[in-house]
Amino acid sequence: MNIIDLTVHELQEKLKNNxxxxxxIMDAYINRINEKEPEVEAFITTYLEEAKxxxxxxxxxxxxxxxxxxxxxxxxxxxxxICMKGTKTTCASKMLENFVAPYDASVIEKLKxxxxxxxxxxNMDEFAMGSSTENSYFKKTKNPWDLNxxxxxxxxxxxxxxxxxxxxxxxxxxxxxxxxxxxSLCGVVGLKPTYGxxxxxxxxxxxxxxxxxxxxxxxxxDSAILLNLIAGKDEKDTTSEEVPKKDYVKxxxxxxxxxxxxxxxxFFGEGINKEVKEQLEKAIQTYKELxxxxxxxxxxxxxxxxxxxxxxxxxxxxxxxxxxxGIRYGYRTPEYTxxxxxxxxxxxxxxxxxxxxxxxxxxxxxxxxxxxAYYKKAQKVRTLVSNEFSKAFEKxxxxxxPTAPTTAFxxxxxxxxxxxxxxxxxxxxxxxxxxxPGISIPCGVDNEGMPVGLQLxxxxxxxxxxxxxAYAFEQKVKFREMYKxxxxx
Amino acid sequence: xxxxxxEVVIGLEVHAELSTKTKIFCSxxxxxxxxxxIHTCPVCMGMPGALPVLNEKVVEYAVKAGLATNCxxxxxxxxxxxxYFYPDTPKSYQxxxxxxxxxxxxxxxxxxxxxxxxxxxLLRIHIEDDAGKLNHDEFGGGSxxxxxxxGVPLIEIVSEPDLSSTDEVDKYLKKLKSVLEYIEVSDCxxxxxxxxxxxxxxxxxxxxxxxxxxTEMKNMNSFRSITxxxxxxxxxxIDILEEGGRIEQESLRWDDVSGKTFSMRDKEDAEDYRxxxxxxxxxxxxxxxxxxxxxxxxxxxxxxxxxRYINEYKMxxxxxxxxxxxxxxxxxxxxxxxxxxxxxxxxxxxxSDISRILNEKEMEPNEIPFSSEQLANLVxxxxxxxxxxxxxKKVLTEMFENPREPEEIIKEKGWIQIxxxxxxxxxxxxxxxxxPGSVQDFKAGxxxxxxxxxxxxxxxxxxKANPQMLNKMFVDEMKK
Numbered sequence: 001m002n003i004i005d006l007t008v009h010e011l012q013e014k015l016k017n018n019x020x021x022x023x024x025i026m027d028a029y030i031n032r033i034n035e036k037e038p039e040v041e042a043f044i045t046t047y048l049e050e051a052k053x054x055x056x057x058x059x060x061x062x063x064x065x066x067x068x069x070x071x072x073x074x075x076x077x078x079x080x081x082i083c084m085k086g087t088k089t090t091c092a093s094k095m096l097e098n099f100v101a102p103y104d105a106s107v108i109e110k111l112k113x114x115x116x117x118x119x120x121x122x123n124m125d126e127f128a129m130g131s132s133t134e135n136s137y138f139k140k141t142k143n144p145w146d147l148n149x150x151x152x153x154x155x156x157x158x159x160x161x162x163x164x165x166x167x168x169x170x171x172x173x174x175x176x177x178x179x180x181x182x183x184s185l186c187g188v189v190g191l192k193p194t195y196g197x198x199x200x201x202x203x204x205x206x207x208x209x210x211x212x213x214x215x216x217x218x219x220x221x222d223s224a225i226l227l228n229l230i231a232g233k234d235e236k237d238t239t240s241e242e243v244p245k246k247d248y249v250k251x252x253x254x255x256x257x258x259x260x261x262x263x264x265x266x267f268f269g270e271g272i273n274k275e276v277k278e279q280l281e282k283a284i285q286t287y288k289e290l291x292x293x294x295x296x297x298x299x300x301x302x303x304x305x306x307x308x309x310x311x312x313x314x315x316x317x318x319x320x321x322x323x324x325x326g327i328r329y330g331y332r333t334p335e336y337t338x339x340x341x342x343x344x345x346x347x348x349x350x351x352x353x354x355x356x357x358x359x360x361x362x363x364x365x366x367x368x369x370x371x372x373a374y375y376k377k378a379q380k381v382r383t384l385v386s387n388e389f390s391k392a393f394e395k396x397x398x399x400x401x402p403t404a405p406t407t408a409f410x411x412x413x414x415x416x417x418x419x420x421x422x423x424x425x426x427x428x429x430x431x432x433x434x435x436x437p438g439i440s441i442p443c444g445v446d447n448e449g450m451p452v453g454l455q456l457x458x459x460x461x462x463x464x465x466x467x468x469x470a471y472a473f474e475q476k477v478k479f480r481e482m483y484k485x486x487x488x489x
Numbered sequence: 490x491x492x493x494x495x496e497v498v499i500g501l502e503v504h505a506e507l508s509t510k511t512k513i514f515c516s517x518x519x520x521x522x523x524x525x526x527i528h529t530c531p532v533c534m535g536m537p538g539a540l541p542v543l544n545e546k547v548v549e550y551a552v553k554a555g556l557a558t559n560c561x562x563x564x565x566x567x568x569x570x571x572x573y574f575y576p577d578t579p580k581s582y583q584x585x586x587x588x589x590x591x592x593x594x595x596x597x598x599x600x601x602x603x604x605x606x607x608x609x610x611l612l613r614i615h616i617e618d619d620a621g622k623l624n625h626d627e628f629g630g631g632s633x634x635x636x637x638x639x640g641v642p643l644i645e646i647v648s649e650p651d652l653s654s655t656d657e658v659d660k661y662l663k664k665l666k667s668v669l670e671y672i673e674v675s676d677c678x679x680x681x682x683x684x685x686x687x688x689x690x691x692x693x694x695x696x697x698x699x700x701x702x703x704t705e706m707k708n709m710n711s712f713r714s715i716t717x718x719x720x721x722x723x724x725x726x727i728d729i730l731e732e733g734g735r736i737e738q739e740s741l742r743w744d745d746v747s748g749k750t751f752s753m754r755d756k757e758d759a760e761d762y763r764x765x766x767x768x769x770x771x772x773x774x775x776x777x778x779x780x781x782x783x784x785x786x787x788x789x790x791x792x793x794x795x796x797r798y799i800n801e802y803k804m805x806x807x808x809x810x811x812x813x814x815x816x817x818x819x820x821x822x823x824x825x826x827x828x829x830x831x832x833x834x835x836x837x838x839x840x841s842d843i844s845r846i847l848n849e850k851e852m853e854p855n856e857i858p859f860s861s862e863q864l865a866n867l868v869x870x871x872x873x874x875x876x877x878x879x880x881x882k883k884v885l886t887e888m889f890e891n892p893r894e895p896e897e898i899i900k901e902k903g904w905i906q907i908x909x910x911x912x913x914x915x916x917x918x919x920x921x922x923x924x925p926g927s928v929q930d931f932k933a934g935x936x937x938x939x940x941x942x943x944x945x946x947x948x949x950x951x952x953k954a955n956p957q958m959l960n961k962m963f964v965d966e967m968k969k
Contacts, residue, residue, distance in 0.1 A: 083538045096537070103531045105538060204537040209768035237540050238771050316768055319572050322581025323535045327634065343574050366572075366763035375765060 003028035004165040008222045011168060012070050022035075022062065022073030024066055028124050029075050029119060033166050039147060039487060041139045042161035044080045045088050046104050046120035051075065054117045061115075071114035073162045079158050081128055082213065083202040084108050084109075091204050092136035093126045095324045095350035100353035105202020106234045107171065107213050114229060119167055123157030127321065128178055128206040128351045130154050131424035135354045142411070143186060143448055144485035149408040150257035152182030154422070158216045159186040163485050169217045173203055173212045176309050179430025180440035183216055184403035184453020187442040187483065189470070190216045191223045192428075192460045194239035195435035197365070198227075199234030205320040207313035208239075209219045210432040219480065220441060220471040224248035227463060243461050251464030252471040257291035259469060262396030264299035267427055273406040279444035279452040280402050283473065286443075287400070290472055295310035295396070301388040305430035310358075310422065311378035312433075318362025324350065357418060382433050389434045392461040398469050401427050403440040403453030427455060437463045441470045442479045451483065495692045495730075497723050498700055499658055500650035503641050503665060505675040506619060506683035513618045513642035514541030514584065521681050524578045525624070525635035533618075533640035535579030540769050543568070547642040548773060550674040552783045554644055555592025557672045557790055558611055558665075562780050566591050566773045568616075571762045576634050577620040583646075587764040590615035591773070597648075597668070598792075599660040600810075609661050610649040610759065619643050644674075652691065655716045662686065662712060663814060667791050670816040678853070685710040690722045692730065693727045701726070702736040706750060708742045718743040722750055794819055800821065802832050811840050817854040818843075824861035829868040838864065842885055850889070858892040867895040879952045880904045908955040916954060917962045920945050932969050939963055 003025055014020040030048045035044060045329045057074075063069040078084060081091045083101035085108075090096045092255070109256065111118070125135035133141045133156025143149040144164035151160035155172030159182035162170050172179040174192035182192025193216045198213045205211060214375035215226035228249060233242045264285060268277055284294055286442070326332035327345030365374035390401060405426055414421045431438040436457055443454035452472070458466040512519050515532035531539035554561050569587035595611035621639035625632045646665065652658050666684055669675040677684035691703035704722060709715045722742075725737050741750040791813040798809040813819050822839055826832035847854060867884060870876050874885065878901055883904065884895045899905055907913060919929055920942055930938035943959050 081538075083536075089537065091537070101535070101538075102536060103539075113520055200538075201540050202538040205769075207768075236542060238542050239769065315765060319570050319763070319765070322572060322574065323537070323579065324583055326574075326575060326577060327576045328534065329536075339576070363763065366765055368761050368763075371763075371765070 004032045004168075006168070008074055008168050009219045009225060011074065013369060015073075022059040023052075023055050025073065026075060026117065027051055029167065033119065036164050036166060036487070039142065040144055040160050040164045040166065041070055041141050042122055042151075042157040042164065042166055043077070043120045044090055044092060044123050044136075044138050044157070045336045046251050047087065048119065051117050051119050054085065058115050058117065067115055069114055070236050071116050074116050075119050075168055076111060076116045076159045077158060077170035078108070078118050078123045079124055079170065079172045081124060081173055081204040081206075083204070084118065084121070088121065089204065090121070090123045090138070091127045092138055093324075093351065093355070094137045097137070097331065099329055100236060100295060101202075103202065106199035106204060106236055107230045110230055122161055122170060125154035125178075126155070126355050127204070127317070128154040128173055128175055128211075129317070129354050129358055131177070131181055131414065131421050132409070132411075133160075133173060133182070135352055135412065137352060139413055143408045143450075144487055145187060145486040146408065146448070146486075148264060149450070150185065150411050150489070152185035152404070152408065153191070154178040154182070156182045156228070159183050159188055159190065162188045162216050162218060163185070164487075169215060169222055171213055171226075171230070173206075173211055173213050174210075174428075174432065175206050175313060176432050177425040179214045179216060180428050180438055180455060181404045183440045184442070184451065185408040187445075187451030187453075187479070188216055188218060189220055189223045189439065189441050190214065191227060191439045191463070191467075192431065192437060193227065193231065193463060194437045195432070196239055197231050197243065197437070197461065197463070198239040199232070201234055201236040201239045205316075207316040208320060209316060210309075210313055211431075218437075220467060220474050221249065221252060223439065223470075224252055225468050227467075230450060241461075246462055246464060248467055251468050254466050254472050254475050255267070256287060256469050256472045259292040260396045261287055261294050261469070262392055262399045263294060263296045264295050264302065264392075264399060264401060266299055266302050267401035269403050271423060271426065273446075274447040276402050276404070276406060276452050279446070280400075280454060283443040283454045284400065286473060287332075287469075288475055289421065292469075294400075297392065297395070299388060299392060299399075301385050301432075302430045303380075305385055305433050306426055307377045308381045308385065309425070309429040309433055310361070311374050312382065314358040314362030315366050315375050315378075316362070318359045318366065321351070321355065321359055326350065333364065354418065371473060385430055386434045389430075389436060389457075390459075397458075397462075397465055399457040401455045401457065403427055403455040407446045407448070407450035407452055431455075431457050436460060437466060439466045439470050441474060442483075443473070443477065444479070445483055448453060449483070449486070451479075492727060492963050494694055494696075495727050496695050497653050497719075498650045498691045498693065498703075499652040500689040500703075500717060501646075501648045501652065501658065501661065502687040502689070503646045503648075503662070504685050504687075505554075505677060507547055507642040507644060507674055507691070508676050508692045509544060509546040509642055511544055511546075513544050513547045513616065514638035514640055517640065519641050521678075521683070523637055525633070526637060528625060528637045529639070533579070534636055535581070535639075541584060541767075543770055543773070544642065547616055547636045548775070549783060550642070551591045551614060551644050551817045552667060552775070552780060553672045553674050553787060554646070555595060555614050556780075556787055557613070557668050557786050558586055558592075558595040558597055558646070560595030560611060560614060562594035562750060562775065563589060563591055563593065564777070564780075566590065566775075568770045568773070569764045570767045571764055573762055575620070576632065576687060577623050577639070579621065579636060579639055583617055583620065583806070584767055584770070585617035586615035597661060597664050599657060599664055601660075602654075602656055607651075609651045610881035612647045612649050614644050614646045614887055617643050617645060623762075650691070650703075655719050658688075658719060659712055659716060661714070664791075667814055671790055672788055676855070679710045679712075682710055686715060688715060688719060690719055690726070691736070692723055692726045701730075702738050702748075704736065704739055704741050706741045707753075709743060713819055714743060714745050717745075717748060718750060721748060725750065763840065791816075791819070802836070804836060808836060808840050809911060811844065812836060815854040817857070821854075821857065821864065822863045825865040825868065828862055828919070829872070831868050834868045835864065838868070838885070841880060846886070846889055857889075863894060870899070874906060874908055874955060875899070876904060877952060877954075877956055879947075880906065883952075904953060906955050906960060907950055907953050910958070913954060913958050913962055916946050916949060917959065917966055920949065921963070921966060928967055
């Protein structure tokens with residue numbers, strides 16, 4: 001048995017049967033990080049000594065009966081835009097290079113309540129803006145399947161760390177695909193919950209009306225387990241919603257007989273890589289074999305989702321990122337002559353190109369004289385996209401698409417062409433625009449052995465439906481048993 | 490042309506801090522005067538990842554203010570972000586309301602100089618968060634940011650340009666202030682900045698139908714400055730127009746020392762606030778039941794008290810006006826009257842001596858240091874004949890200086906009225922002996938002589954003798 005190969009539910013089983021201890025698990029991960037992190041570069045910050053001490057402490061308390069619960073001592077990795085009290089939360093930005101969060105995000109409180117142990121903070125595109133994690137100020141995370149390739153983004157550190165077994169699972173955040181797309185490129189499972197299911201309190205905002213925190217895991221069952229932990233109304237986030245508590249693990253019935261799956265043809269058109277399409281077609285075939293009813297349909301409005309997304313997300317970002325002004329915390333330019341100068345220089349020097357690009361775009365679309373033509377119109381299209389999805393869900397239980405138009409691309413391949421990079425989100429953004437839940441699971445590999453992701457989209461707060469469908473597929477295809485990251489150099 | 494050919498048009502934007510226990514978007518205390526940055530948390534400091542949660546009390550208070558000023562209350566309203574960079578604004582945006590304010594289309598009625606009533610229309614009332622404060626150069630160079638005030642709830646009350654004189658502005662502001670005090674949504678302490686106004690002024694020729702270009706003076710926080718600033722600005726604008734010039738639409742800063750307005754920034758810097766709906770906050774939806782419930786629980790408003798005082802207590806219009814001008818005075822009147830059962834005496838004290846002292850000391854009514862019970866006890870002491878009203882005035886002055894029970898004061902100072910017949914007689918005989926001339930005058934029918942003799946007796950007793958008894962005894966003795 002190799003501890004780091006196990007899923008969390010397998011670890012829990014072994015802990016229960018006393019086949020493994022909390023400190024053994026921790027040691028295994030620390031060794032793995034020491035061994036593979038130099039190659040993968042998934043972390044911005046690690047605190048392995050603290051984690052080790054914490055594991056010993058938790059183990060003692062479990063033995064004495066002071067602590068109970070299935071999650072005591074389970075390691076986890078956290079995307080570096082989620083605040084953890086007393087630790088650096090950098091958002092992969094020079095602006096927050098030395099920012100120590102003074103409070104815990106609500107999801108972190110939940111993890112701490114269950115005595116999970118964080119191994120560190122994971123790399124990402126700066127302020128979650130990007131699709132390759134190349135926009136990190138600190139480092140470029142590598143795809144564990146091929147170290148010359150990107151892990152996707154923006155939660156590239158989280159996805160790569162899970163794929164490389166540096167952490168058993170991780171939290172990411174998803175504004176336009178930032179959990180699902182890297183999960184797809186790294187061959188792991190990534191779930192973006194319905195907008196409002198998980199509290200955003202303590203998640204450094206990129207686009208408030210689109211951001212959601214979600215799990216990145218080795219398999220679907222772990223995804224359901226972690227969702228159980230973090231879901232729920234939070235008084236500190238008024239956009240989080242009161243929904244009846246569900247057990248997402250119980251929803252994994254491994255049965256999709258009679259399930260109606262809609263396949264929108266627009267998601268299989270131009271721009272989608274041929275090998276991705278082939279794998280998707282095989283996946284559709286698998287679902288048919290499992291007894292699901294597949295039907296092709298048209299989701300015409302989806303073609304406007306990407307433009308809508310970039311207007312709304314950038315508009316909100318331009319306002320959300322205003323607080324990084326060099327006054328109270330974060331980077332301040334060393335030399336300045338007046339207040340305006342502090343603002344100009346601190347922000348010019350402290351923020352990266354992609355972030356500045358989006359702030360400028362967002363400022364533009366909110367400016368007087370342009371507001372109606374861009375922001376307001378985008379909001380209208382957003383409503384149309386939502387309506388179109390609602391209509392589809394009158395007919396279908398889930399909607400099936402590719403997660404990303406391509407498999408992982410080479411580091412540097414798209415970083416000079418922002419528009420091409422934006423297309424990496426083409427399959428995922430409409431899900432955020434409509435506030436729906438979406439999951440990406442690996443469904444196969446391309447000719448180079450790089451993983452291909454399958455996206456399942458559900459109706460609002462129907463996480464159990466997509467988790468069940470994903471689980472059935474996973475049980476049938478057994479991707480993890482067939483393929484493993486090779487750390488190709 | 491002459492000044493008389495011009496008409497003045499004034500509109501006001503009043504910011505009032507609401508007196509809720511906690512701030513508008515977090516649970517930090519809403520208190521004035523703490524050490525810098527004590528009343529702060531990740532939310533009001535604009536920390537990354539922190540989210541606002543709208544304080545329901547703020548909505549309730551704003552709805553109260555709307556109902557008390559005859560506004561329509563919006564059932565469906567929202568918060569918008571107003572984006573701008575300034576060190577006192579930690580989020581780099583203010584959460585305000587743009588196109589869907591909580592309250593709209595109200596009015597306030599004022600009494601104009603010619604004795605008529607005039608309705609001043611309110612365009613809107615909306616809620617927003619206050620900014621922090623910058624302390625400049627206090628510690629030798631540089632500025633320090635104090636965020637205690639960041640997130641304090643404000644309502645902004647925007648009037649239509651219906652005001653046409655400084656007198657009307659003064660009355661409008663006093664009325665508005667008193668209404669907010671009555672419904673207990675703001676303590677309106679101008680010196681603490683919890684009631685401040687932006688003043689928009691323009692002038693136009695009476696024959697013109699179009700409004701003139703306006704200028705705006707921001708953050709004025711005293712009635713006197715507002716009046717002076719408007720007077721100065723009106724003169725300045727008329728001078729420019731008379732010389733054939735043009736008024737620039739701009740923000741001005743009023744300088745109290747020089748008595749002039751100054752341009753704040755040039756037009757190139759005109760801000761585009763990029764208002765948009767705050768995606769961190771859900772829409773504010775109010776039901777009819779909610780609004781009616783707030784309406785039902787509104788306290789009695791000044792108009793109603795005013796009418797009641799005239800009808801019930803036969804107070805003059807003017808006196809009733811003075812008392813209801815402040816909720817504190819009005820409550821003082823009602824509570825003290827209830828205890829001593831002499832509303833006439835209480836109202837007289839408030840209108841004359843108390844108002845005078847407040848004026849002299851430049852105090853607000855709510856700074857009166859003694860209780861309504863103590864005022865009532867003062868009246869009772871006079872009514873019982875324990876002290877004369879001239880002594881009572883001294884007691885009142887003492888109550889302002891060193892507030893305590895009036896009885897304690899007169900005991901301590903030895904101010905108890907002499908009402909003992911024997912003692913009074915002794916004084917009367919002594920004064921009569923010393924002033925034979927006045928006795929003769931009195932006997933010759935000169936009544937003034939009696940007043941002189943009583944005055945001498947009061948002087949001799951340092952005002953402590955019972956004046957009615959003195960009067961009677963002088964007459965009795967001299968008629969013997």
